[in-house]
Amino acid sequence: MQTQYLSAGERRQRTVEAVVTLAGTQNPSEITTAAIAKHMSVTQGALFRHFPSKDAIWEMVMEWVAEGLLNRIDRAAASEASPLEALRAVFEGHVSFVIEHPGVPRMMFGELQRAEATPAKKVAHGLMRRYAERVTRRLEEAKKIGEVAAETDCRAAAILFIGMIQGLVMQSMLSGHIEAARTNAAGVFKVFRRGVATHGGVLAAEGGRSAVRRTTRRTAKGSEKG
Amino acid sequence: MQTQYLSAGERRQRTVEAVVTLAGTQNPSEITTAAIAKHMSVTQGALFRHFPSKDAIWEMVMEWVAEGLLNRIDRAAASEASPLEALRAVFEGHVSFVIEHPGVPRMMFGELQRAEATPAKKVAHGLMRRYAERVTRRLEEAKKIGEVAAETDCRAAAILFIGMIQGLVMQSMLSGHIEAARTNAAGVFKVFRRGVATHGGVLAAEGGRSAVRRTTRRTAKGSEKG
DNA sequence: AAAAAGATAGTAATCGATTACTATCTTTTG
DNA sequence: CAAAAGATAGTAATCGATTACTATCTTTTT
DSSP states (O other): OOOOOOOOOHHHHHHHHHHHHHHSSSGGGGOOHHHHHHTSSOOOGGGGGGGSSHHHHHHHHHHHHHHHHHHHHHHHTTTTTTTHHHHHHHHHHHHHHHHHOHHHHHHHHHHOOOOSSHHHHHHHHHHHHHHHHHHHHHHHHHHHHHOOOTOOOOHHHHHHHHHHHHHHHHHHHHSSSTTHHHHHHHHHHHHHHHHHBBBSSSHHTTTTTHHHHHTTOOOOTTOOOO | OOOOOOOOOHHHHHHHHHHHHHHHHHHGGOOOHOOOOOTTTHHHHHHTTTTTSHHHHHOOOOOHHHHHHHHEEEEEHOSSSHHHHHHHHHHHHHHHHHHHHTHHHHHHHHHTTSSSSOHHHHHHHHHHHHHHHHHHHHHHHHTTHHHHHTTOOOOHHHHHHHHHHHHHHHHHHHHHHTHHHHHHEEEEEEHHHOOOOSSSSHHHHHHHHHHHHOOOOSTOOOOHHH
């Protein structure tokens, strides 16, 4: 069989893509180098021409995840005016990213609970730290302009924000199809927003600026069931 | 070396305990039958006298987890008067359970993302379903008596509740010591409660009955910064 | 003595990694 | 420009280590 010869960099890129794809349907810890190679139509030994070890493959994969996800949420946040709306955009962007790449949460869950401090775990840990920082900062901005209640513990709220995504994604994976995450996303975020937003105003109670932008179909009653 | 001879049932019980202990410091997917046996001071082959397969071991372990956790949260909830306080007790009970058995969340995360529908995964899935049901029911009770806002989507709130625990636990594990979960638990739950509780009353804003019980050290300003 | 529990010593399969070798592409040279 | 020379990419086979699992023998319990 004739194989295409790719440059080292291109081959590494394809390797990362193969792992991300495989993680969408397999337990990441059970992805073998043979399976990766097969998915790339290459022999198993060829992988070690471009990576010194399997750990190095995982490290590059997690770097791809970190760059891709942070990039996605930064762009999502930039398109919104208010901090709280930015957070909603981050949330939706994150959910979209995960739906596009269903293997990502599996890899994150799998990597983060690893006991040894592998390079890949360090990258994943760094991603979570930077993510939490971004969310905390947005919340504090929101607090400053009175969009978020003064008594809010922003660090705790950031933990809740990240957990919200984790829980939404995991329970969607359990239900069989990850796309269910998008269906439930709006309702879950609404509870979160109510937990941090300033009380009193109609805007605050109904969802900030987005209510103005998005709720032409909804009445002031705000009824929603199932 | 003299070995103690135990009954089959006792040996199975010890096996479960060994796995739970090992999962506290190891990646569950990397726990071998040899490691389990070594921790029990027994040879590896002896395990297969009491379990037909490794999968069967994991199934019994997850059943132990399900029974233990549901038991814990049911007892915690029973000791509280109002539904929302019951939920807080459930939350604290869950966190305590996880701190006592740090291997539990690792096993849950590891089992739930498995692609194949192993017996252990089915048990884990069933646990999450029953857990979500309990939380949803409490929320609906709370809504009925006006403790939770009428516009709350209880199913979405239950997803957030479970995600809150997942996120809290995972981020605590990342920080190195799971005990950090207890430190952050109160703050995180406060945001959640604010997201579902009825607005307006001082009690609601400050945390219901628990505020009366627990905040003698806090002033009305409620300032707290990590 | 019979039955159960555990020890000992294996098996077949699979894993990541390495090796010697071949195919292809790129650069240099006449 | 074309052929030689070198560098890079990939193959096929194999290695040692580890895995879940099993067959056989010994010890303890009842």
